[in-house]
Amino acid sequence: GAGVSQSPRYKVAKRGQDVALRCDPISGHVSLFWYQQALGQGPEFLTYFQNEAQLDKSGLPSDRFFAERPEGSVSTLKIQRTQQEDSAVYLCASSQGQGAWDEQFFGPGTRLTVL
Amino acid sequence: QKEVEQDPGPLSVPEGAIVSLNCTYSNSAFQYFMWYRQYSRKGPELLMYTYSSGNKEDGRFTAQVDKSSKYISLFIRDSQPSDSATYLCAMYKTSGSRLTFGEGTQLTVNP
Numbered sequence: 001g002a003g004v005s006q007s008p009r010y011k012v013a014k015r016g017q018d019v020a021l022r023c024d025p026i027s028g029h030v031s032l033f034w035y036q037q038a039l040g041q042g043p044e045f046l047t048y049f050q051n052e053a054q055l056d057k058s059g060l061p062s063d064r065f066f067a068e069r070p071e072g073s074v075s076t077l078k079i080q081r082t083q084q085e086d087s088a089v090y091l092c093a094s095s096q097g098q099g100a101w102d103e104q105f106f107g108p109g110t111r112l113t114v115l
Numbered sequence: 116q117k118e119v120e121q122d123p124g125p126l127s128v129p130e131g132a133i134v135s136l137n138c139t140y141s142n143s144a145f146q147y148f149m150w151y152r153q154y155s156r157k158g159p160e161l162l163m164y165t166y167s168s169g170n171k172e173d174g175r176f177t178a179q180v181d182k183s184s185k186y187i188s189l190f191i192r193d194s195q196p197s198d199s200a201t202y203l204c205a206m207y208k209t210s211g212s213r214l215t216f217g218e219g220t221q222l223t224v225n226p
Contacts, residue, residue: 004158033214040123042203042216043159056212091158100207100214101147106158 002026004107006092012113013082021077021110025094032075033104034067035091043091049075050098082114118142121204121217130226134191138204138217141185145206145215148180150189153201153219162202163189194224 005024013019025032031050035043036059045059051072060067064083069075079086089111093104121138128134136150147166151159163178165171165187171178179188187206191198204217 033212040218042119042121042205042218043214045213045215048212059213093158100212103161103164104214106160108156108158 004092004094004105006090006107006110008110009108010111010113012115014115015082015084017082018078018080019082019112021079021090021112023075023077023092023094023107025073025075025092026096026105027073029094029096029105030098031095031102031104032069033093033095033100034075034077035093036061037089037091037109039088046077046090048100079112082112084114087112087114116141117218118145119204119206119215119217122220123218125221125223127223127225128194130194130196130224132194132224134194134198134222134224136189136191136202136204136220136222138187138206139185140187140206142208143182143185144208145185146209147207148178148187149205149214150176150178151203151205151216153203155200159203196224196226199223 034046037043048056049069064080066078089109091109093106095102095104150163153159168182175192177190201219203219205214
């Protein structure tokens with residue numbers, strides 16, 4: 001694919017359910033980032049991977065949030081026991097280089113609604 | 116107080132107008148500055164990337180950085196309806212792995 005893809009595009013969950021959001025970065029990109037974007041707000045950093053290593057997870061809001069990138073390509077963001085405040089768009093971005101300095105290419109996001 | 120402040124608008128201008136978008140920041144550790152454009156239900160896309168104080172021009176877009184005032188701007192000349200989107204400033208520190216975004220300014224250019 002030409003760009004970053006995310007699935008599903010929309011997810012509705014009942015409060016307390018677990019959800020898994022998938023990100024397919026651009027092939028060969030070393031860095032992968034997850035952001036949370038609440039309605040009317042800018043993206044907020046969640047976590048950063050360099051290949052398969054999770055180098056920064058300081059933005060994850062609680063221990064209900066977990067991310068992995070086991071083979072250094074596809075990444076999954078998992079949210080356990082979802083709460084209404086988790087409703088947001090979850091954006092994935094990838095970049096060719098290491099760290100935040102390189103241009104990040106964003107996917108279209110997964111819109112999560114928790115009822 | 117947020118590290119990066121951006122007026123959310125909304126901002127509505129006629130076609131052909133010059134648009135000025137601004138952000139202020141509080142932490143002098145921010146050294147690299149970017150502007151992203153985000154269309155509805157899409158991910159942000161990079162427009163401009165600057166490091167030093169001064170101006171950088173790319174077509175109809177000019178990015179301006181004033182590190183002494185902790186103030187950055189994006190100017191759009193001859194604005195077009197296709198420029199209607201949310202504009203996000205973003206910045207990061209020399210050490211660290213995160214981009215810090217403003218909350219975005221929603222712009223509408225009316226034909």
